[in-house]
Amino acid sequence: MKVTIAYLEEPPFYWTDRDHSVTGSDIELADVVLRAIGVSSIEHHLTSFEELLPGVQEGRWDMNVPIFVTAERAERVAFSAPVWALGDGFLLQGGNPKALASYEAVAARSEARLGIVAGTVQLDAAKSAGVSDSQIAVFKDQPAAVAALLTGKIDAYASTAIGSRALAGANEELEAVAHKMSKEGKAPVGAFSFNKSNHGLLQAVNEQLRKYLGSSDHRARMAKYGLTETEIDSVAAGEK
Known part of the structure; x- marks a missing residue:
């Protein structure tokens, strides 16, 4: 069985490493x-954010790969069980x-x-x-936004707080700031997405996610990339 999964260049969630x-x-x-x-075979296809859902x-x-779940997006694709909950943040010039x-x-x-990547939930949040x-x-895409920040064309790049931390950690000229949690106190969730007719794969993925999310193995793997209990607990609890 072969599955092709589309991804973006957005560390720490997904990116192409130096060894390709x-x-x-x-x-x-x-x-x-x-x-x-x-x-048995997993292929990765690099694409743009705008092409994820149409593709x-x-x-x-x-x-x-997981993106934020919204009602508008759910009209176009079928989402899996949520896999993380993330708040927004800014990537900024140092200081x-x-x-x-x-x-x-x-x-x-x-x-x-x-700066905001086209089609992302941060655009609606900003407006x-x-x-x-x-x-x-x-x-x-994210690389274009970061390049604009480094050259002073923008003052801030809006993304997730954890994504901003990862980018700031890789560039000493930049820093990250997390936004305060909303009054509701709940961060928006993200999930894998599928063609609405692909019921078999969606069901199989969901069954395994319900078993795996929140496990010690899951937490250890996510911790390597900076995801903590804050990003995992609410969705893991929802799957138990």
Whole structure:
């Protein structure tokens, strides 16, 4: 049995390593789960964020790496059980010269420029907080946004808090800041996604996720990439 999974260049969740192998917390999770359900061959297909949903819808690959679950996206694809819960954060120039620690802080400074990858949930979050279209620079992918930050074309790049930490840890010119949790106190969840007609693979993946999420092996593997109990506990508890 062969499965092709599409991924993006977004560490620590998924990226192409220097030796051209594909790695990351979600790549490792997919590998463990797929092997456990009898998949003998796993192929990885690098794509853009904008192509993730159309690609799996059109059958160009079998499943996508986890992304945030939204009602709009769920109209297009079938999501697996959630595999993590993540809050947003900013990647910034070292010292955070404009003191940007939230979307509201960006909105309050009309000269501040915020980078966001096209199609991500961060775009809606920024606009909901009052960030104007003129303040937002939209990029095709994370590497392009980070390059713009390094050259001063934007003041902050909006992503997940854990993703921002990983990027800051790899570049001494940058730093990360996590956004405060919402009043509801619940971070949005992410999951693998599939073509809605691919019931067999979705069901098999879900059955294995329910067994595996929150296990000691799962926690140890995720810890290597910086995922902690904060990102895992709520979804693991929901699968027990």
